[in-house]
Amino acid sequence: MARSRPQDLAAVLAPDPPVEPPPAVGDLAQALSRLRATIGGTTYPLVMPSAEEAKRIGAALVAQLDDYLLPRLARLDAPLLVVVGGSTGAGKSTLVNSLVRAPVTKAGVLRPTTRSPVLVSHPSDSSWFRNGQLLPGLTRTAESSTDPKTLQLVSAPALGPGLAFLDAPDIDSVVDRNRQLAAQLLAAADLWLFVTTAARYADAVPWELLTTARLRGTVIALVLDRVPADAAGEISAHLAEMLTARDMGGAPIFVLPESVLEGNGLLPEDVTRPLHDWFAQLAADSNARAAVVKQTLDGALAALGPAVAGLAEAADEQATAAKALDERVTAAYRTARRSMENGLQDGRLMRGEVLARWQEFVGTGELLRTLESRVGQLRDKIVSAVTGRPAPGRNLQAALESQLATLLRGVAADAAEQAYAAWQAHPAGTALLEPGLQKPSPDLPQRAERVIRDWQQYVLDLVRSEAGDKRVVARGAAYAVNGVGLTVMIAVFTSTAFIPTGAEVAVGAGTTVAAQKVLEAIFGDQAVRSLATRARTELIKRVNVLLDAEAARFTDRTAAVGLELQPGAALRQAAVEVERSREEVALTGTPS
Amino acid sequence: MSLVDRVKHALAGDDRVDAEQLVARLDALQRFLRVTDPYLPDNDLVAAHTLVERAGSRLALSQDHTVVALAGSTGSGKSSLFNALARLKLSPVGVRRPTTGVAHACVWGPLEPANRLLDWIGVLPRQRFIRESALDGDDEAALRGLVLLDLPDFDSVERGHRLEVDRLLGLVDQVVWVVDPQKYGDRVLHNAYLRQFKQHSDITIVVLNQADRLSPSDTDIVLTDLKRLLEEDGLTGVPALATSAKQPGMLNELREALEKTVAERQAALRRLSGDLDVVAEQLATTIGPPAAEDEVDRATVRQLSDALAASAGVPAVAAATAGAYRHRAIASTGWPLVRGMRKLRPDPLKRLHLSTDKPDAALEAEPVARTSLPEPDAAQKSAVGLSVRAVAARAAAPIPPVWAPALNTASRSRLGDLPDALDRAVAKTDLGMSRKPLWWGVVGLLQWVLTLTAVAGLGWLIAGYAVRVLGLPAFDNPKVGEVPLPTLLLLGGLLVGALLALLLRPIVNYGARRAGRRAEQRLRGAVTEVAREYVVAPVREVLNGYAQAREALTVVRSE
Numbered sequence A: 001m002a003r004s005r006p007q008d009l010a011a012v013l014a015p016d017p018p019v020e021p022p023p024a025v026g027d028l029a030q031a032l033s034r035l036r037a038t039i040g041g042t043t044y045p046l047v048m049p050s051a052e053e054a055k056r057i058g059a060a061l062v063a064q065l066d067d068y069l070l071p072r073l074a075r076l077d078a079p080l081l082v083v084v085g086g087s088t089g090a091g092k093s094t095l096v097n098s099l100v101r102a103p104v105t106k107a108g109v110l111r112p113t114t115r116s117p118v119l120v121s122h123p124s125d126s127s128w129f130r131n132g133q134l135l136p137g138l139t140r141t142a143e144s145s146t147d148p149k150t151l152q153l154v155s156a157p158a159l160g161p162g163l164a165f166l167d168a169p170d171i172d173s174v175v176d177r178n179r180q181l182a183a184q185l186l187a188a189a190d191l192w193l194f195v196t197t198a199a200r201y202a203d204a205v206p207w208e209l210l211t212t213a214r215l216r217g218t219v220i221a222l223v224l225d226r227v228p229a230d231a232a233g234e235i236s237a238h239l240a241e242m243l244t245a246r247d248m249g250g251a252p253i254f255v256l257p258e259s260v261l262e263g264n265g266l267l268p269e270d271v272t273r274p275l276h277d278w279f280a281q282l283a284a285d286s287n288a289r290a291a292v293v294k295q296t297l298d299g300a301l302a303a304l305g306p307a308v309a310g311l312a313e314a315a316d317e318q319a320t321a322a323k324a325l326d327e328r329v330t331a332a333y334r335t336a337r338r339s340m341e342n343g344l345q346d347g348r349l350m351r352g353e354v355l356a357r358w359q360e361f362v363g364t365g366e367l368l369r370t371l372e373s374r375v376g377q378l379r380d381k382i383v384s385a386v387t388g389r390p391a392p393g394r395n396l397q398a399a400l401e402s403q404l405a406t407l408l409r410g411v412a413a414d415a416a417e418q419a420y421a422a423w424q425a426h427p428a429g430t431a432l433l434e435p436g437l438q439k440p441s442p443d444l445p446q447r448a449e450r451v452i453r454d455w456q457q458y459v460l461d462l463v464r465s466e467a468g469d470k471r472v473v474a475r476g477a478a479y480a481v482n483g484v485g486l487t488v489m490i491a492v493f494t495s496t497a498f499i500p501t502g503a504e505v506a507v508g509a510g511t512t513v514a515a516q517k518v519l520e521a522i523f524g525d526q527a528v529r530s531l532a533t534r535a536r537t538e539l540i541k542r543v544n545v546l547l548d549a550e551a552a553r554f555t556d557r558t559a560a561v562g563l564e565l566q567p568g569a570a571l572r573q574a575a576v577e578v579e580r581s582r583e584e585v586a587l588t589g590t591p592s
Numbered sequence B: 001m002s003l004v005d006r007v008k009h010a011l012a013g014d015d016r017v018d019a020e021q022l023v024a025r026l027d028a029l030q031r032f033l034r035v036t037d038p039y040l041p042d043n044d045l046v047a048a049h050t051l052v053e054r055a056g057s058r059l060a061l062s063q064d065h066t067v068v069a070l071a072g073s074t075g076s077g078k079s080s081l082f083n084a085l086a087r088l089k090l091s092p093v094g095v096r097r098p099t100t101g102v103a104h105a106c107v108w109g110p111l112e113p114a115n116r117l118l119d120w121i122g123v124l125p126r127q128r129f130i131r132e133s134a135l136d137g138d139d140e141a142a143l144r145g146l147v148l149l150d151l152p153d154f155d156s157v158e159r160g161h162r163l164e165v166d167r168l169l170g171l172v173d174q175v176v177w178v179v180d181p182q183k184y185g186d187r188v189l190h191n192a193y194l195r196q197f198k199q200h201s202d203i204t205i206v207v208l209n210q211a212d213r214l215s216p217s218d219t220d221i222v223l224t225d226l227k228r229l230l231e232e233d234g235l236t237g238v239p240a241l242a243t244s245a246k247q248p249g250m251l252n253e254l255r256e257a258l259e260k261t262v263a264e265r266q267a268a269l270r271r272l273s274g275d276l277d278v279v280a281e282q283l284a285t286t287i288g289p290p291a292a293e294d295e296v297d298r299a300t301v302r303q304l305s306d307a308l309a310a311s312a313g314v315p316a317v318a319a320a321t322a323g324a325y326r327h328r329a330i331a332s333t334g335w336p337l338v339r340g341m342r343k344l345r346p347d348p349l350k351r352l353h354l355s356t357d358k359p360d361a362a363l364e365a366e367p368v369a370r371t372s373l374p375e376p377d378a379a380q381k382s383a384v385g386l387s388v389r390a391v392a393a394r395a396a397a398p399i400p401p402v403w404a405p406a407l408n409t410a411s412r413s414r415l416g417d418l419p420d421a422l423d424r425a426v427a428k429t430d431l432g433m434s435r436k437p438l439w440w441g442v443v444g445l446l447q448w449v450l451t452l453t454a455v456a457g458l459g460w461l462i463a464g465y466a467v468r469v470l471g472l473p474a475f476d477n478p479k480v481g482e483v484p485l486p487t488l489l490l491l492g493g494l495l496v497g498a499l500l501a502l503l504l505r506p507i508v509n510y511g512a513r514r515a516g517r518r519a520e521q522r523l524r525g526a527v528t529e530v531a532r533e534y535v536v537a538p539v540r541e542v543l544n545g546y547a548q549a550r551e552a553l554t555v556v557r558s559e
Ligand SMILES: Nc1nc2c(ncn2[C@@H]2O[C@H](COP(=O)(O)OP(=O)(O)OP(=O)(O)O)[C@@H](O)[C@H]2O)c(=O)[nH]1
Pocket: A087, A088, A089, A090, A091, A092, A093, A094, A095, A106, A107, A108, A109, A110, A111, A112, A113, A114, A115, A168, A169, A170, A225, A226, A257, A258, A259, A260, A261, A265, A267
């Protein structure tokens, strides 16, 4: 018994479809190829809530373009493909066998039974399906198989030409591969024959699929199978109600009563008659067939726009996320840079070890001696050779080096920790992290010391080149350069906060004044200021290079995933072109 | 339960769950949670908290009742089976899917004692029925104590049903999964439900209902396939029975299974025991090898106290102590004429506002005045930060990484109080400068004597000179050798005093260095104490928590 009569078809389909193949089809095909390439080229490497979904949809769209849209567009007159889909055990295989009155596909009690699709067509149509433009990813076979990558082709003379049935695997069993394959096959259907049963019609999973089909504009017909005789009215009314509530009220429903199968496993002929007749009429009417083909095709094309828009959004989210991650790292290392600069500027570095060594350096008179004559140099050399103690100048240099290196390591450690925590708070960041990033790179201590030593060398070179002609330096040669160089380094830490406040006055002020005075006496105050400024700028520059390298440990990871700046734009552009061509082609006759 | 244990149990013929042991395991889990709550992320502990709470409630309620739920897809025949087992039409059966929207309960035996249990499970009073009537005679006696639940479905478009099922499945003692020939291979059934019960195979029964719709040979084929799927779900060996709600004879096996369950009164304990296994397995990732309390080794603590000492200005104080020693030594042993000048110069220790008195035990509670030591510089702060991190890292090394954040936080928990604590520690340390060495007094006295000698000589000479000027008869100055005594006294006193001061210089310097070293040692001791109290102790506390959690989890996992 069928609730819908064959005439209802007219209500399902658009009126009066054009028969001629429209001229702009070539443009549309080209636009589709471009869209396919763009979707295929878009990646979603960052772990985001939208990424998994986008990957899945992207792959499904590419598959649909290859499997169905492109080949169908190339041959609008090819036979109409009816994909029989639904839950496991709903009786899909039994129904296909019964419609063609032959056991072409295996039905059985095991759930699920069907593992690879079986396509049944009239012998005259089989060449179209065999040449493999439609669903090119599936290998054609003649025997039944359980390999999900094959498509078994069966000819059934009982079936009229122009119409083919495809028995699809289920959509809801434990076999995941079946569900993916079913989705792929349903995306390639010209008409969905959706099979459900009295026990199944309210299941959540099939309704999800029905909703996607509606959104895609696919032509749908439903079979409500295995209905207890006395419950037909109640159940079919309920199903119709559910369809209407989900905006699919127009789809025809065929209600098949629960019946004893015939010996060969087929349903009694009178049970399937309404359905059989409906299909026979469709097969006979080429206009109606073309209308179904075009409506589903046009619906699928129109659905590309919103789907691609979703992809574009996800792709843009990727770029935004990458940028946000980079910004978090930049912020952490900006803080590091600032604390380094502050540490250098406020004169506080001059209070501990460095101060003591400086006082020693000045207090023992080594500084002045370095500036005075070779005699001093000689005497100090002898003294240090005899006592085995390094000269105060060396001590000062070492103290400076270790203080700066410690400061640098400290800020780098803080920054690494901060950047790590910031990434951990971001879903994409968490996936990119590895535990080692929480700490600064293992060789940072060595590199930090290296940076400071190189800077000290730079200051000495600077003094040499700037002051080479100054008498006092010239006289003391290398030895004097050392003394002046150290003085310049001290001045770097003190010149902005020149007069220390509070308790330090007693300890420190004399010192820094002394440094300044010594330098001014040698170079003149303008030159002193410029020397100290250049030395500081250079130090900060070198430190920044080091911190940048530390930050790059993070940012390299976002760079490695290789995202463009605005990946969504290309997708949107390609979709707009497809939509424009679709409107020009006007498959269903009414340009929307 | 591992396979080996399972085999052992089977051989011992005893798979009963000991209630006392279960309670002990639950207590241990509670202990685990108490210890780890402040340290581990909430997400890791949610399941355990839920279980503790639920187990507490279930054990407090009737243990003479066994709550068995019929669960399954819509249309599988749960309500039909429920009615068939009760031999009454209690739960509506329908052709419209889904039919049952709320749980129905049937109690074998008097309703009253089961009511509190059903309140807790959340079955509405009007959905509760009793299966006991005088008409039955002893027919139903074997099921006395059974509380059978008919659940809604979990696979229909009604999402609310699924939420209700998920809630109820957490509370029941035993589950009978009702599947049918059409739906026994559904993904949602296996992935979302049966697989989640793989640790509960001892309270799981699966029935293939509507077996009357299959031929007997097909029934066997389907049952075999169903068992294969169950095995894939991890439910090896659970009973899989063919039933039919329409043919009374096909219910016997299920009835017998239920009678056995009811008679054993074990399902509730088995359920909780299985839940404990699941939770213990989840928690196992948070516990690794044992971590010693003194995981933070000496070298790490030394590094930390070095950094803290530098930031607390210990070298400066030590230097000031040496300076103060020198200052005071010279002030008390120097040439008395120079001493006065010395005293005009400030004492280096006082300049730092450090007291030199020995701290008085009675005044221990007195507020300690802040010192005037300079604030630590940026590099010293960095060094402290780095060594505090090192302490946390050292402690975190041997144990699972989930603990690392807690250790990090603990190591820094008192960082804010550290500067003040260090300052107090430095201020309170006895620098060993309260007592003047004895020899200073002796030498000081000697210097005075020498000075007095010189003064006496001078006085004598002046007196002699005055006598001569006044024309009085001159003294007859005694002579030592050629030199007159007064001259000798004057010059000798001056010379010996100066010489003494000069000779003592190296000794004073040596003493100053020693005083400096001693002060440094004591200060370091004090700083190390601070390091232990403010950084190491909080970290140890976490390690201690880890050790306790580890012990507790061992008990939870023992079976
Ligand atoms: N009595 C009766 N049995 C039916 C009917 N339709 C299907 N069956 C039985 O139901 C079982 C499943 O039928 P199939 O046709 O294999 O179902 P399917 O939808 O192809 O299932 P999968 O291949 O697993 O997706 C078989 O044992 C059929 O014999 C019916 O109308 N009446």
